[in-house]
Each structure stands twice: as C-alpha cells, then as structure tokens.
Amino acid sequence: MNNDRLSISEIYNSIQGESTWAGLPCIFVRLAGCHLRCAYCDSAFAFSGGQSMSLESIVEEAQQLGGTLVQVTGGEPLLQNGCHELMRRFCDLGWTVLLETSGSCVISEVDERVHRIVDI
DSSP: TTTTTEEEEEEEEEESGGGGGGSEHHHHHHHEEOOSSTTTSSSSGGGSSEEEEEEHHHHHHHHHHHHHEEEEEOOOOSSSSSHHHHHHHHTTTOOOOEEEEEEOOOOOOOOTEEEEEOOO
C-alpha cells in the first residue's frame, strides 16, 4: 500500500469507550492489518483484509459522519505508512485525533498533535 491509500476495515460513529475521552461521540477509522494476533484482541476481524481507500476519501467519509473527535485504530494502524499523513490531515482540520496502537511500532514520527493511546 502506498502513502496516499490505506487499507480500511471500517469507518463508523460510536461512543468512545476508553481513555480520558470515554463517553464522547467519536468517529472510528479502523485500519486493516496486524502482525501480533493477540488472543485478547476485540477486533481480530481487522487482522487482514480491508478496502483500499484514498486518504481524501477517508477524510471525506469521516466528515460526513459529523463530529471532530476521531480515533485511528486497527489492527495496528502504524503498519501502514499513510497512517501518519491521515492523522496530520485530521489535525490540520482542527480535529482531536486519537491513535490507538499496540506499542509495537515506533511512535516517534507521530504528529505531536495526536494523542497516543498505547495498549501494551
């Protein structure tokens, strides 16, 4: 997958159930693909598969859902190079961006405006 397309498992509205944003309406952008296969994972369906989408299409779909709190999750979202650019685009819109990651990928390149939720 190149940097302007991501493999997306799903994009949907829900209520944030974790972290300090728990209870708030949130748009979830779930990227497909994970290299860990944790037995306790609540989204094992996102280990593989997904639909290839342009970054522009992902942002447009999220905007249509309404709201300005978005969580980029997976699978493991940081396995896809374009994830960093996607998060930057949401930040540039003035949105609050949450990244849920396993901690198995380097997070030093994540935009400083993104809130990191590291599940170890």
